[in-house]
Amino acid sequence: MFGIGRRKKSEPDGAPYTGPIVEARSINKSYRTEEVVVHALRDVSLTVERGEIVAIMGPSGCGKTTLLNVLSGLDSIDSGEILIAGEPLHKMGDGRRTEYRAKSMGFIFQSFNLMPVLSSVENVELPLLVSGVPVDRARKMALATLDQVGLAHRANHRPNQLSGGQQQRVAIARALVNSPAIVWADEPTGNLDSDTSREVLDLLLGLNRENGQTFVIVTHDPGVGSLANRIVNMKDGRIVAYSEEPQREAAVGA
Amino acid sequence: MGPFSITVLGIALLVTLIVLFSMLRRPALRRIGLRSVGRRKWNTLLVVVGSMVGTALIAGSLVLNDSTGRFQYRQAEKTLGEIDETVQFASQRLPNDTRPIPLFDASTVEGVTPDAIRERTLLLREEAVEVDGVLRALTQETPAEALEAGSENVALASPAVTVVGVDWGELRRFGQEPPAVSLRPDPGEDRVYVSDRLARALELEQGSRLRLRGPRGAHIFTVAEVVPEQGISGYVSRFSSSEGTVLMDIDAARTLLGASPSQLNTLLISNAGDVVSGAENSPAVVDATQQLLEGKGPGGGFQVSQVKKDTLEGGGFQIGDIFLMISSFAILAGILLIINIYTMLAEERKGEMGILRAVALKRGGLVRVFVYEGYAYSVLASLLGTLVGVGVAAGLVWGLNRAAAVFADLFNADLTIPFYVRPQSLVIAASAGLLITFLSVFFTSLRISRLNIVTAIRDLPEQRPLRRSVLRLALQALLLCVGLLLAVAGFTLENGYLMLIGPVLALFGLGLLLSRVLPPRPVWTLLSAGVLGYAYFANELEPVRRANEESPAMFFLEGFFIVLGAVLLVTFNLGVVFAGLRALMRRMPGLASILRIAVAYPSSRRARTGFTLAMFALILYIVTISSIFNSTQSAATERTRNNQLSGYDGFTQSGPVTPIQNFGGRVEDNPVLRDAIEDYTELRAGQVELPEYDAAQYQTPFGPPTGTPAPGAKLLEYLTFVPAGYLASTTDELGERLPEHDSDREAWEALGRDPSLAILTFPYNGDREFLARPKLGPGDSIVLRDPVTGKKVEKKVIARMAPPSGFALGVINGVIVGEGAREEFPSLNTQSTFLFHLQGGVDPVAVNRELKREFAANGAQSFFVEDIIGRLEAFTGTFIRIVQAFLAFGLIVGVAGLAVISARAVHERRREIGTLRAVGFPRQDIRWQFIVESSLVALLGILIGIASGTLGGYNLFRFAVDNPDARFVFPWVEMTLIGLGVWVASLAFTVVPAIRASQVAPVEALRYQG
């Protein structure tokens, strides 16, 4: 679905991949600054199943954002292997990886990262336009998604005319508009008050239930954690604990 | 240094002192301010290059003036030296006057002595002006021939050399120090000193024999010595085609020129002081001498000319001033660039700045940090700009010399402009550049430092406090009122400047006020269209047109408002402009994502887009005008080529004292000329008085080569007798004629039949632009007086000629009558012009050589239509190319500007680029977004510039080109090439930033948080 099962031409069609959607094997990542080397990720292995909601938690500076960035292919790794739907992410060229992001991934950033010069609907359209959806159809889909997040009436507003919560909802609409297989969210509620963050989370869960999308969410918020199927706890660049039992039913097959 | 220069220098010094002092007192702020200059080398380089262009253009123009000034100084030093004024008995000599200089008796000028002049100046000016020499002289241009050793055979001939005869004893007392040549022995009766220029032209050396031809025959002299041109030994009159100077004893000159022992024709006066300082007192000396000579001599009286001052000042016209005027558009564009760069730098650091303020810094401190940084850029830019400007000037001088080279052989003189730099010019250019850059920076800093601390830190849009918004309202209302007031004042006082500026200011005030309550787009669309239209049609108002003729400032103002109006109009309607692109997006979905972003930034950053557009438009405006001027001009030349000399191919004129006697017979006897010349006709012209008009009221507007006429003198005018053959074939157009003549041809032919009729040349149309003459037309009558017999004759004017089409070879002057009228002026001294047709296929160069040889003894010179027009075209072509090269330099502003802006934009948008990459935009899309965005803005700016330049050019054509043959020609090919060239050049400089943008990693989007 939605292109996540796309294969190289040599592989036989009609044999959809059924394994884990994300599979990371002993990845290492360090940042070299002038004086010191920071080992942000040390020998991290992680598997995310299709349709799961995974929460990554841990103290500040433990490497959560770094993990999200390398898993989604935004950043490089020093060693290890990451397979997305069975394909080695870091062996792809930049072009293919980018195309992959456009078609199969959605991003929700902690600080919204909307384009200030575009209106809400234009922001939401971006992932569609870049994957070649015709302009008129892209507009319809973007409006529909904005409607889903309850912002149809703000479609022509610029981000600086919206509140923080509204901006985050636009960002969510942008992340979901092309129905990506995985949505990466870095502290999506970090900038929001508790009521608004509740609304945002309900929205995400609803979408997960309806579309069976996979969510990987970095969060400090135990409330978010409690909604996840699984919690990954990190410390000093290592995964220290999984919460074994799922917090709730995964949406798979629902 | 003039008062303006001193003011500029003073302010620049003051600013420097204040800034340096403040830097000393605030070392911490200085460190923050100067840090970024040294740290970001590429940024600094771009900012400095962008800001230096204005300084370079100013320095270039000033140094060009230095060089032409140096040329004039050398000219004065060589041809005048200690001579400051001349006194001659010939009022109102025209620039191309070919009559001999009239003789007068020495006793009439006895009263003119250094002491007498000193006393008069004391009376007139209450301050004595010292004069250190009055020299009696005989001077005249005559033909000359160098003879082969030991024979009478001519080795080389010259149509005109300047003969100067002086008393050797008097010469030794002339000036504070006697002229160098006077220390050599008195040449006596048959020896002469020749200037080295003449010696080169005729290959003369000590002992060579030189034959000079006077009105009563030839005399042979021996060259006593070849001497350098230093004042009297190089004396030639201005605009003369003399090939050099022959200095001899005054008695020898009298014999040659047929003067009696008491006669002379020129008095030379030397003011105390050196070549330059002496000339400063010329006006006082001229007035005093004029008074001393009042009432002396018959008729027109004496004319005193300040020859040195005129030569030094070049008639008040400085070519560098033209370049300065052209530069003003580029300088303004440069200022916009500086403001633009500065605002970007500041916005980028808003966060940092806000934190600084939050921590401790007062607003003043913030301004200081910016000002220190800006001052450093200003100093670097002004130094670099001055240096580059010297290079620009060197290029201009080289180009002008190349352009002038096409005339070099016509003037037989070294017309090379030396490259010369006065240190003052560099100081002034550097100070002006420093001030322009610094003030732009300073006011931009003031504006941005008003940022609110919280909004700055959080990178939110500014919220305006209420108090300031009231102040703003008041200022806007004030602008409206001031504008209206100026407009009213302008219309009542008929002041063109106020009439233009007032309504424009009022429109802006109105716009600012209206856009508070109404949506800004329609308000500004209407108002900017209003500004554009008003500036374009302002020339319909008489006072504005007059101001335009008087000073280039008006041309600049109009241009500025036209560009401003056009830029605002487009800036507020970018949506409409980009609508076409939206259609394209629908058609080509692949492009949609690129175009969406490429259009979004310029549309939402309207101020910045407007500035960038204005930058390009201002420069392209003046580039377009210069191209249009050129194309319109050369179209006119092409059409006038056929109308020159009424279809004759050329003409020959003799020197003043050696008229050609039997032109037809000599042509018949010369086999080369006989075969080349198909037929010829002879025009005779002499000078008569117009007793109804005072000379003093008809001074020519282009300055005093003609000198100040004596009080009470009557206007002198040429009377041209035209033979029937010429009248039958002439194509000269008439501006106005009596209705009884059905056609121009018929009016011309009427002159041949009836000697009581006259046709006037165009200066009688009363516009005083070329020569000042009374306004007379068909139906009027004009009285002519023979200067010798005093006899008065009245002529009926039947027509007036139309102004010449652009360039015209002039052989017809003043009042035109038929040959039959000659009987009424039997003793009038006339000069002849021989007009001829050439046989087909004859080479004019060869004919010219033969004519020069055949009539060498007459000092004849010949001119050919083909040749002159060819040279003129070559000259104009080269000149326009120089102007364009100069302007191309100004385009650096646009190109560098776009480079700086896109480089800063990459920096500014890192996070947004990262977001786009994360969302799935491939690298090449990001690259293309930048390139398309820059190219859209550049293209739009270029198009606005060309469009408004076309408006400006058409305006110029309508009001400034009064040439009936001129057609408005838009140079399509040239403008397309220029537009494309500028566009491609700008793009070339945005490729690097675009690539840098595409290399921004997607993680950037996440790294910059909060």
Ligand SMILES: Nc1ncnc2c1ncn2[C@@H]1O[C@H](COP(=O)(O)OP(=O)(O)OP(=O)(O)O)[C@@H](O)[C@H]1O
């Ligand atoms: N670009 C970078 N250069 C150098 N070090 C970095 C860089 N990005 C992150 N780090 C370091 O890597 C470590 C992990 O950072 P990361 O941003 O992943 O933490 P985090 O768990 O997301 O923390 P927080 O909850 O505060 O967002 C930190 O010690 C951080 O200082």
Ligand SMILES: [Mg+2]
């Ligand atoms: Mg983080």
